[in-house]
Amino acid sequence: MNAAEDVLTVTEPEPELIVAPPVRRPMWRPGLGFLHPRMWLPLVLMLAVLATLWTWGAHSMPYLLPPLGDIGDTLREDADYYVNNAWVTLKEALMGLGLGLVAAFVLAVITSEFPLARRAIMPVAVILNVTPLVAIAPALVVAFGFGAAPKLIVTGLICFFPILINTSMGLRAVPQPVLQVYRTVNASRLETLWYIRIPMAMPYLFAALRIVFPLSVVGAVVAELSAAGSSEGLGTAISLASSMNRLAAVYASIAILALLGSVLLLLVTALERRVLHWHESRQGNGG
Amino acid sequence: MPGGSVSISVRGARRVYPVKGGTDLIALDDVDLTVPAGSFVSVIGPSGCGKSTLLRLVAGLEDADRGDVRVCGVRPAEAAAAKMLGLVPQAPALLPWLTVLKNVTLPLRVNRAASRRRASAPGPSMEELLRKAGLQDAMHKLPSQLSGGMQQRTAIVRAFGLRPDVLLMDEPFSALDEFTRESLQEQLLDLWDELKATVLFVTHSVSEAVRLSDKIVVMAPRPGRITDIIDVHLPRPRGAELLKTPEFHHYEDLVRDRLRGAFQANAA
Ligand SMILES: Nc1ncnc2c1ncn2[C@@H]1O[C@H](COP(=O)(O)OP(=O)(O)OP(=O)(O)O)[C@@H](O)[C@H]1O
Ligand SMILES: [Mg+2]
Numbered sequence: 001m002n003a004a005e006d007v008l009t010v011t012e013p014e015p016e017l018i019v020a021p022p023v024r025r026p027m028w029r030p031g032l033g034f035l036h037p038r039m040w041l042p043l044v045l046m047l048a049v050l051a052t053l054w055t056w057g058a059h060s061m062p063y064l065l066p067p068l069g070d071i072g073d074t075l076r077e078d079a080d081y082y083v084n085n086a087w088v089t090l091k092e093a094l095m096g097l098g099l100g101l102v103a104a105f106v107l108a109v110i111t112s113e114f115p116l117a118r119r120a121i122m123p124v125a126v127i128l129n130v131t132p133l134v135a136i137a138p139a140l141v142v143a144f145g146f147g148a149a150p151k152l153i154v155t156g157l158i159c160f161f162p163i164l165i166n167t168s169m170g171l172r173a174v175p176q177p178v179l180q181v182y183r184t185v186n187a188s189r190l191e192t193l194w195y196i197r198i199p200m201a202m203p204y205l206f207a208a209l210r211i212v213f214p215l216s217v218v219g220a221v222v223a224e225l226s227a228a229g230s231s232e233g234l235g236t237a238i239s240l241a242s243s244m245n246r247l248a249a250v251y252a253s254i255a256i257l258a259l260l261g262s263v264l265l266l267l268v269t270a271l272e273r274r275v276l277h278w279h280e281s282r283q284g285n286g287g
Numbered sequence: 288m289p290g291g292s293v294s295i296s297v298r299g300a301r302r303v304y305p306v307k308g309g310t311d312l313i314a315l316d317d318v319d320l321t322v323p324a325g326s327f328v329s330v331i332g333p334s335g336c337g338k339s340t341l342l343r344l345v346a347g348l349e350d351a352d353r354g355d356v357r358v359c360g361v362r363p364a365e366a367a368a369a370k371m372l373g374l375v376p377q378a379p380a381l382l383p384w385l386t387v388l389k390n391v392t393l394p395l396r397v398n399r400a401a402s403r404r405r406a407s408a409p410g411p412s413m414e415e416l417l418r419k420a421g422l423q424d425a426m427h428k429l430p431s432q433l434s435g436g437m438q439q440r441t442a443i444v445r446a447f448g449l450r451p452d453v454l455l456m457d458e459p460f461s462a463l464d465e466f467t468r469e470s471l472q473e474q475l476l477d478l479w480d481e482l483k484a485t486v487l488f489v490t491h492s493v494s495e496a497v498r499l500s501d502k503i504v505v506m507a508p509r510p511g512r513i514t515d516i517i518d519v520h521l522p523r524p525r526g527a528e529l530l531k532t533p534e535f536h537h538y539e540d541l542v543r544d545r546l547r548g549a550f551q552a553n554a555a
Pocket of ligand 1: 304305312313314332333334335336337338339340341511
C-alpha cells in the first residue's frame, strides 16, 4: 500500500523532469537567413574537422573505423538494399509511433478526466517506463515472432510514456480562472475537453513528440537487433554486416539511421510550427 | 428581466474552509445581501475578507455551507445552466490560441441549448461590442499581441456578449495602470448602460467603487462579513469631470472612513 503511494507521488512529476518544458524557441526561423555564411559556415567547418579526424582514425586504426570513401562506395553500390531496409525501419518506426501516440493520448484523456483511473494507470505506466525495453524486446520476439508485431510494440512502448505524461499534464494545465469562466456558462465536460483542455495540451504534446519522433527509430532498431531471425530493416542489416566484419556496411546503415532521425525531427518541427503558430507568436512578443 | 425586482439575494450565507490542524477559516459568516435588478453594486474590503468567496457563491462555483443564495429567483447552478451569468475574473483568462473574436464567441457556442432558449433580444453583435470597446483592430489578433488593458476589455466583452442578467467581476482592473483603469471604467459604464445587466463588482479601489456603483458593500475579515452598505447618490452618466467634484470626494471620504472601521475590526 505504502509502496503504491510512493509510486503515485512519483507520477506527479515536474515538467522539466520528463521532457523539456513546452515553452521553447523554434529551432530556426523561416526565411533565407540560413544562406548567410554566418549561419552555415560553423557547421561546415565542424563537419570538415570531424571528417579529418575520422580519416586520420581510419588510417591509424583500420579495424575500428572504415575509411569514409568505403562507406560512400557501399552506399552507392548497394543503394537499393539500403533504401529498402531504411523504408522497412521507417515504416516500423512510424507505425509504432502512431500506435503509441493513439494509446497514450487516449489514456491521457482518461487519466486527466478520472482521478481514479489515474491512480490505477499511472503507477503501471511508470513501472513500464523504468523497465529497460532492450530487455523486453527479446521476450516480445519469442511471443510474436520475427514479423512486424514485436517491432511495433517496442516502438510504441518507447513513445508511449513521454506522450502520456506530457499530454496528461497539459490537459490539466488550464488556469483556474479560465475554467471558472466556462463553468459559469455551464460548458459540459466534453465541451471543456474539446475546446479548452486539448488545445491547451498541444504544446505539451509537441514537446513530447520532439523527443519521441527520433526515438521511434531507436525502438524499431532495438527490436530488429533482438530478433536475430529478421530478414529486413537497418537493424538487421547492421547485425548481419557486423557478423561478417563488414565495417563500412555497418557505418553506412548507422549513417542512414542518423539521417532518418534527423528527417523525423525536421518533420515534427514543421508540424509543430503549423499547429502551434499561436504558441510561437507568444514568444515573439516576449509576453 | 423584470423591472424593480431583486437580482441577487444572499440570505445568512456562511462559508467555512477547513484548515488542517487548526481552527477552521470562516470566509463568510451570516452574510445578507440584496442586489436590485439592473443596479451596479461594488464590494470592497481588506484582503481576505471573503469578497471573492462571495462572488464564487453567487457564480455557483461553490456552495454555501449554510444560508441561501438566489440569482433572479433560482439557485446559482440553475442560473449558470440557463446562461444568466457572466464572469470577469481578475486575470483576463483568454485562450491564447484563439483570436479575440473567437475568444469572445466561444462562450456562446458552448451549452447551446441554453443559448437557443435565451434567443437573445436584438442587440449589438459581438463585432459591434468589440468596436464599442475599441477593439476593432484587434478582432483577429491573438491575446498575446494585445496590451493588458485590451485583454481585460476582451474579457469584459466576452461576458457582456452573453447578454447576462447578472455580471460578476472580481477586481477586473486591478492589474492596470491608473489611466487605463479610468478609461476602462468609462467603457464599462457605457456598456452597462446599454445592456442593462446587474453588476456585482469586487474592487480594492475606493474611487473606482464610488465612480461605478449605486451601492457599495463594505466587508471586514475574520470572520468575513458585511459591515456597511453605502448608497451612492451621484448623477449618471459619470464622466471624468465627476471625479473632481466635492460630492465625489465626499463619498470617497465616507467609504474610506467605513473601510478604516473594517480594518480596525480586523485588528481588534
Ligand atoms: N479554496 C480555499 N481553501 C481554503 N481557504 C480559502 C479558499 N479560498 C479562500 N480561502 C480563504 O478564505 C478567506 C477569504 O478569501 P477570499 O479570496 O474570498 O478573500 P478576498 O476578500 O477576495 O481577498 P483578496 O482581496 O485578497 O482577493 C481568505 O482567508 C482565504 O485564505
Ligand atoms: Mg479576491
